[in-house]
Amino acid sequence: MTITMTNNNQIEDQMALFSQLYPGVYTPIPPASRESKPRRRRRKNKGGDASGLMGAKKRKLSTEQVTLLEESFGNEHKLESDRKDRLASELGLDPRQVAVWFQNRRARWKSKKLEEEYSKLKSLHEAAIVEKCRLETEVLKLKEQLSEAGKEIQKLSSISSSSSSSDHQRCCDHQGFNSSNSPSTSSISMDRGQPDFLGDFGYEDDVMFYMPENSYSVQCMEWLNLYM
DNA sequence: TTGTGTTTTATTGCCTCC
DNA sequence: GGAGGCAATAAAACACAA
Secondary structure, X not given: OHHHHHHHHHHHHHHHHHHHHOXXXXXXXXXXXXXXOOOOOOOOOOOOOOOOOOOOXXXXXXXXXHHHHHHHHHHOOOOOHHHXXXXXXXXXXXXXXXXXXXXXXXXXXXXXXXXXHHHHHHHHHHHHHHHHHHHHHHHHHHHHHHHHHHHHHHHHHHHHHHOOHHHHHHHHHHHXXXXXXXXXXXXXXXXXXXXXXXXXXXXXXXXXXXXXXXXXXXXXXXXHHHHO
């Protein structure tokens, strides 16, 4: 009983996790929709034998019987009536026992398959997390480079402002700045309309900063915090 | 030896299909 | 309506640590 209960609980947990990790991909079927009305709890059969199938005690199948049943299950998971009868007479079992064995075997197989599927998806998910972290690190590095380049531009523009106005104009023309000290859109674009940068630059306390256009990186970090 | 967890065999109740 | 499938569950059998 325990394993069945454990497996069922595990499966429920796994499915809950699936739906959490892959919303929209997997939607768990709520128990209510699987069953229209509450299942009646079956009564205990203490020692009695209502079916007449077995005696007072449960009979464990022999290794040979199980081997043959496993072999048959390997060939075909479903059990047609004639195959059931043939197997039963071959093994010296009641056809009902063969049917029950196949039923339970299918349940075990299903549960195992589900567990395998779960671990496969889990490792895929973990790999995706690692890749995401790598990409985020790369983004941070690139942002740093961008910031350095911005500082360099600022330095050059302050040098040019101290020169004569003609020199200044020449320099600015060469560097791609206009005479009002703001970046020109001709060679270095920082306008939102240009595709070179995805955000805006600004100055604060003599430090140039870059503000991303969207909040993607923030979303990423929040998402990462959820699963790491 | 005994308590506890796991596995296996079997039952019950419901559902679907022919 | 009967056969067969499945989920849920019971209970025997088994494994194993304390």
